[in-house]
Amino acid sequence: MSSSDWKAAIAEHKVDPKVKAEARKKFHFRPSEDAPTSKIAPENTVQLEAIDLSKYKEGEEGLPARKELADQLEGAVTKYGFFKVTNFAPKELLEQLFSLSQSTFEEPDEVKKQFFAGEHNLPHEKNRPLGVVRGSGYKPAGFWKYTENKTPDNVEFFNIRNFTQFDTFFNKTEYPEFIKANLDDIAYYFNYVHHEVLRKVLNLIDLILELPEGFLYENYFSVVQGDLANSPDGSARFLLYRKVTDEYNEKTGNIWMRGHADQDALTFLLSQPILSLQIRDHDTNQWKYVTHTPGALIVNIGDMFSQISGGYFKSSIHRVVTAPEDQRQYDRNTALYFCNPVPTTYLDPDAVHSPKLDRLGYKRDAKLERITAAQWDDKKGEFFNRVSENRTKDFTLFGRPTVGSLVV
Numbered sequence: 001m002s003s004s005d006w007k008a009a010i011a012e013h014k015v016d017p018k019v020k021a022e023a024r025k026k027f028h029f030r031p032s033e034d035a036p037t038s039k040i041a042p043e044n045t046v047q048l049e050a051i052d053l054s055k056y057k058e059g060e061e062g063l064p065a066r067k068e069l070a071d072q073l074e075g076a077v078t079k080y081g082f083f084k085v086t087n088f089a090p091k092e093l094l095e096q097l098f099s100l101s102q103s104t105f106e107e108p109d110e111v112k113k114q115f116f117a118g119e120h121n122l123p124h125e126k127n128r129p130l131g132v133v134r135g136s137g138y139k140p141a142g143f144w145k146y147t148e149n150k151t152p153d154n155v156e157f158f159n160i161r162n163f164t165q166f167d168t169f170f171n172k173t174e175y176p177e178f179i180k181a182n183l184d185d186i187a188y189y190f191n192y193v194h195h196e197v198l199r200k201v202l203n204l205i206d207l208i209l210e211l212p213e214g215f216l217y218e219n220y221f222s223v224v225q226g227d228l229a230n231s232p233d234g235s236a237r238f239l240l241y242r243k244v245t246d247e248y249n250e251k252t253g254n255i256w257m258r259g260h261a262d263q264d265a266l267t268f269l270l271s272q273p274i275l276s277l278q279i280r281d282h283d284t285n286q287w288k289y290v291t292h293t294p295g296a297l298i299v300n301i302g303d304m305f306s307q308i309s310g311g312y313f314k315s316s317i318h319r320v321v322t323a324p325e326d327q328r329q330y331d332r333n334t335a336l337y338f339c340n341p342v343p344t345t346y347l348d349p350d351a352v353h354s355p356k357l358d359r360l361g362y363k364r365d366a367k368l369e370r371i372t373a374a375q376w377d378d379k380k381g382e383f384f385n386r387v388s389e390n391r392t393k394d395f396t397l398f399g400r401p402t403v404g405s406l407v408v
């Protein structure tokens with residue numbers, strides 16, 4: 001789908017400006033209040049590579065520049081599995097998204113209950129229990145219970161599904177008032193990330209893996225309108241971590257989201273000022289902070305891509321901890337896109353025939369049964385939907401080691 005196609009399709013579903021303006025007034029649509037950068041310089045920060053997308057040029061003459069970006073990316077995905085993407089979108093688009101995320105949580109509790117994720121199953125989701133963590137709608141704060149004292153978590157979500165499937169997204173899904181009145185803007189941002197940013201990142205990964213550019217995007221992430229089973233099925237999420245008290249921090253051991261590796265292929269998180277996201281170093285197991293870059297995406301490799309690459313790319317363990325002292329009076333507001341390939345994608349390198357992976361010896365583990373993206377998504381998704389699973393060690397799913405709900 002070319003850039004003009006998805007933009008035109010969204011333009012056809014433009015929300016009545018009067019309806020939008022009224023909803024924005026009612027739900028206090030406003031600039032997201034940025035916390036000042038923390039002055040508490042943590043000892044352990046990780047310097048992530050920043051892939052500057054303004055250097056990405058299409059066509060034959062852009063190839064040397066793309067190769068340079070690919071080289072930079074290769075170090076990042078094979079070492080940390082985390083990197084930043086800068087200059088990827090106009091500032092106004094990002095400011096609007098922070099505001100949309102913020103106002104989504106201003107719906108009253110009765111409405112949130114009515115749109116409790118995983119409960120108002122869409123017809124095509126009837127046989128697929130997506131639960132609170134993956135289903136369309138709200139995850140209330142407190143759904144998860146942390147540690148032995150069962151402290152409720154402090155993060156609310158609103159999950160957004162099917163935004164690349166226009167008929168399902170615009171015509172066949174029910175939404176709370178604020179989301180419905182801003183559906184075109186929400187669709188625009190996440191389609192932009194899918195069709196522009198993801199596509200470019202995948203083309204760079206093609207170069208890393210010595211595949212023809214376009215291979216990964218065309219084969220695993222291209223959208224067939226109206227055919228959900230043969231289209232990528234990731235989901236997006238608005239998140240709001242509400243500020244907490246010292247007493248709360250004591251009960252949770254400062255944890256806002258337990259250590260985990262994402263189950264998807266790639267995650268695109270909007271960078272925001274509260275210093276809370278940490279990555280666990282593969283070699284030392286030490287937790288390191290990810291710093292804020294205004295206007296950037298923080299991107300990580302999830303389990304699926306790591307498996308597709310035979311382990312060459314790392315699916316890093318990360319967690320969210322309490323805000324530093326000087327940012328404690330602010331809520332933490334952001335948005336992300338969990339990007340999944342087409343559900344039938346096999347999660348091993350056999351599917352990609354990468355000369356690079358062959359040469360380096362990253363192969364399918366012949367002892368393990370082959371699994372698909374849908375199998376992994378459902379299995380790990382079911383795990384994340386458990387209310388009070390606290391683990392101190394990694395575990396396995398389908399014989400593959402993986403991480404979720406880590407408490408240390």
Ligand SMILES: O=C(O)CCC(=O)C(=O)O
Nearest residue numbers: 239257262269277318320
């Ligand atoms: O809030 C964040 O920074 C990251 C959240 C996250 O890791 C997740 O939802 O999987």
Ligand SMILES: [Fe+2]
Nearest residue numbers: 260261262318
């Ligand atoms: Fe995550």
